[in-house]
Amino acid sequence: MVIRIDDYSDVPIYQQIRNQIVMGISDGRLAAGEQLPTVRALAIEMGINTMTVSKAYQILKSEGYILTDRKNGARVRPEMSKSGALSDANKWELKRIVSEARLSGVSKDELIGIIEEGYKEGEK
Amino acid sequence: MVIRIDDYSDVPIYQQIRNQIVMGISDGRLAAGEQLPTVRALAIEMGINTMTVSKAYQILKSEGYILTDRKNGARVRPEMSKSGALSDANKWELKRIVSEARLSGVSKDELIGIIEEGYKEGEK
Amino acid sequence: MVIRIDDYSDVPIYQQIRNQIVMGISDGRLAAGEQLPTVRALAIEMGINTMTVSKAYQILKSEGYILTDRKNGARVRPEMSKSGALSDANKWELKRIVSEARLSGVSKDELIGIIEEGYKEGEK
């Protein structure tokens, strides 16, 4: 999976990496159990600091998205524990987006369309 | 309308203020043309610096959500120019949320429910 | 001549009044020697403070656009002393506008068109 960084984004690089890996897992580009590149390899490939990649992996691990062991590096967690609930942060963020969309004259259906799409991708 | 700041959030205070005012406008708690508290009043009420409130207002102004005049302070803009399009940033953010929700086992309908709710509030 | 104030403009009200009167003189809506409304009358008509109108008139007087006498109030100066030169401030401001226009992809001809128009209006 290709990870694409926007150097000029307000979102920190480690966060961008973390986000794209989560999205990759969700839409099936990264399979359960799949091996991730090593910190060093990814850092070199992207031309960034290893600390930055490492921070992204640490977050993914603490969130339960990946597993790491010293021998094999990191891989996508096979069985993810599903809380079944939307996090508070995401809930508020979603509400914010809906508010802005509505005020910009974006239709409800356009937002729903994006959601439908996100649940369709990588469907088994 | 009460504005509530989370001191432990990593979202800057001025951004939190900005977000809550936008959400207030969208859901009708702030009516078109309604007077906002003065910079000073809000700063005192919230126990923060006037510069911080001022920055929030200036962003809202530059985004077209509010108007300010020297005499009366700030008001919600009566007629807002609607771009009709979701911003790129919000689109990506929404996709990220959908990915995380899906991986947490949150149903598509729960997300759609939040959207429906956001479009219903303050409806005339 | 109708003077229209934008309460939400960053330009101070007295400056807006001053500008519109200068433009009125330039395009012929205000004739040389023509009587202006009294400070009081204009203030009441516009629903603003007399001090604000007074300040506008004082600037116009100091710039040589109008004459005032205690008896007759203010009127447009019949023979205006023409310096023949663009003020430094206006020259820089014009350069700024040209720079921004160019970077926005506005054609040279569009700017020239606005100038031609300004010199045509009220031509004798």
Added chain:
Amino acid sequence: MVIRIDDYSDVPIYQQIRNQIVMGISDGRLAAGEQLPTVRALAIEMGINTMTVSKAYQILKSEGYILTDRKNGARVRPEMSKSGALSDANKWELKRIVSEARLSGVSKDELIGIIEEGYKEGEK
């Protein structure tokens, strides 16, 4: 590129900085992609506060003239999105200047000359 501040101008310092950088980009003194001085460096060089420079940069960023990244500071944006339209504010300002120029006996051609010059500079 040298930025020169007029302490006696009523144009705010951050606005003067912003204006001069825009003009520098337009006339080619600042090339696309070129590095700008860091906020701190420019503040020291000009003997002003970092907040003031920072505000100028943030405006330039929000207007799409520059990009900033955490590592390298600010650069002139390589490809600018061109609206193709003159802003309302600039249009009115231009009309005001034309009115004043005309009343001062400045010829139409002198104004056009300034425009031609502005579109010639930095031409490739």
Added chain:
DNA sequence: GTGGTCTAGACCACG
């Protein structure tokens, strides 16, 4: 009384 500007100085996250 209103918002806007500016400073000195501290602290922070990112990389």
Added chain:
DNA sequence: GTGGTCTAGACCACG
């Protein structure tokens, strides 16, 4: 080292 955030406090123009 970079930009970003926040504060306390001063001063200003406008109306």
